[in-house]
Amino acid sequence: MLQRLIDDVKQSTGSALRLTSLAAAAAIALFITIAFLCAAAFVYVLQHYGPVEACLSGAAVFLVVTLIAIAVYMARKREMRLRAEKAAKAAKSAAATMLADPALIATGLQIVRAIGVKRLIPILAVGGLALGLMASRSAAGSSEPDEEE
Structure with missing residues (x-):
């Protein structure tokens, strides 16, 4: 990937x-x-x-x-x-909307308990970086057709 x-x-x-x-x-x-x-x-x-x-x-x-x-x-x-x-x-x-969903919050708490906070911090840092890259890439992709007009 x-x-x-x-x-x-x-x-x-x-x-x-x-x-x-x-x-x-x-x-x-x-x-x-x-x-x-x-x-x-x-x-x-x-x-x-x-x-x-x-x-x-x-x-x-x-x-x-x-x-x-x-x-x-x-x-x-x-x-x-x-x-x-x-x-x-x-x-x-x-x-x-996502933070208001109780099932998502319960799942998140179960993941934190299973992995542990000390191991979860680097995983969240890498996930945040990947999310930022995907968001910037999708924003750049959505603005390309507008510039051609």
Whole structure:
């Protein structure tokens, strides 16, 4: 089971690295394309209207692009905060439901009596670590499709 977990991590890391390098190459190509389009537009406006108008039109275009980027960033940040609050509420209610179950509490007490507290502490530490890794992995998996949209 541990080997499968390690293989899954290796596979997801390799896939993320490949996707990141592909996205970086696309971003560089897009940047170069936009630079040439901006240069062409600047030269066109410069020839027809003059240097001041060319600079002002270029500034206006980049101001609009910046305002759009800020609006998208703020909307995305708000969406992520709402999603985090919703996940925290769901986790809190799930934990409360489990702790309210008397059969689960009785089973837990029987396990503690059978194993002993001194031996149970390292087992709980490893279990907590595994639970944290699984939770972070499932959270990362659920957020990947949203980023593609």
